[in-house]
Amino acid sequence: MEMKHYFLQTKRIGFSLWAKENLNLAKTLWGNRDVAKFLTADGIMTDREIRNRLLLEIEQYKTHGVQYFPIFKTRNNEFIGCCGLRPYDPENDVYELGFHLVRSAWGKGYASEAAEAMIEYAFNKIRAKKLFAGHHPENTASRKRLEKLRFVYWTSASVIRIKTASGTISPEAVFSFIGLNVSQALLFSLRNQACQGGRTC
Template identity: 65%
Template sequence: MKDYFLQTKRIGFSIWSKEDLNLAEALWGDPDVTRYISAEGELTAEEVKDRLLMEINQYQEHGVQYFPIFEAEENVFIGCCGLRPYDFKSGIYEIGCHLIHTMWGKGYAGEAARAMIDYAFKEIKANKLFAGHHPENSASQKFLEKLGFHYTHDEFYQPTGLQHPSYVLKQQPPGS
């Protein structure tokens, strides 16, 4: 059973460890999941391992990562949702969410992202959140807009070699 540092009604957020390689492989080893996050559309086994180690390192250095998420009641792996520093000095974090394709369409991404947005502003004290998506991924565009993100610019994303539409979410004042 995983320990959760954050929980919603259905989702528990944990922290990646080296023992989670099988989960990382189930997620980032699936071309359905990675088709919009790498130039080749899929990650090799070595790239998946590197991705896991990068997430672990992010947590050690900055206290955030794209946290592994689980269906809390049954402890079933869903994917990941979390933060990484975007402009650390300015308090801007990037938010991201990747789900195992069998978990798509069940509302987990929205529930996890809303919890992470709340966590970012209340616990991490982020000033803004940044997000981007592959230019062909219209579902991510709709998802970000539904969460309240506003398009700001296109930005080069090294892993795909493309300009990605980019968005910002500013913290809302209390009571707004």
């Protein structure tokens, strides 16, 4: 089995970096219509679009130190998709969280496991102050997953605090619409707040 370098690992998932040589992996992911229908207006990504997306991820890492990192099963290095960050407002340490999985990896908990690790990575390594996460309006699975990750709507005035291994993360509810690769997408926000003592964050 080929050994891979993972800069971040969970129990089942390893995070790596995209390279130009990974075009076939990129096609496996973004070239699948079941995946692409939630990413583009027409539900299709051409070979040229996939190549450009791959190059964009590589360039974003060079420029901002983040990308939608390719992820693999640690037990056999099987490629299962990508999960990571995209610069939204890097000057103010605001990033977008995202994850795309190959069809065969759906429904097995990989997206939540990867996203939880990336949230920790964003706040503790990248020092993000705020995270956004969007999803296609018809992708109810992603919406439910974001809600389980404690991303909540702006319409709620309540504040829920998340206990993590490294401290407390307090989400700020947000609801908005944003143009990503689709006409509308639900927008959530997660804000990192320092909660000290018993004060309310």
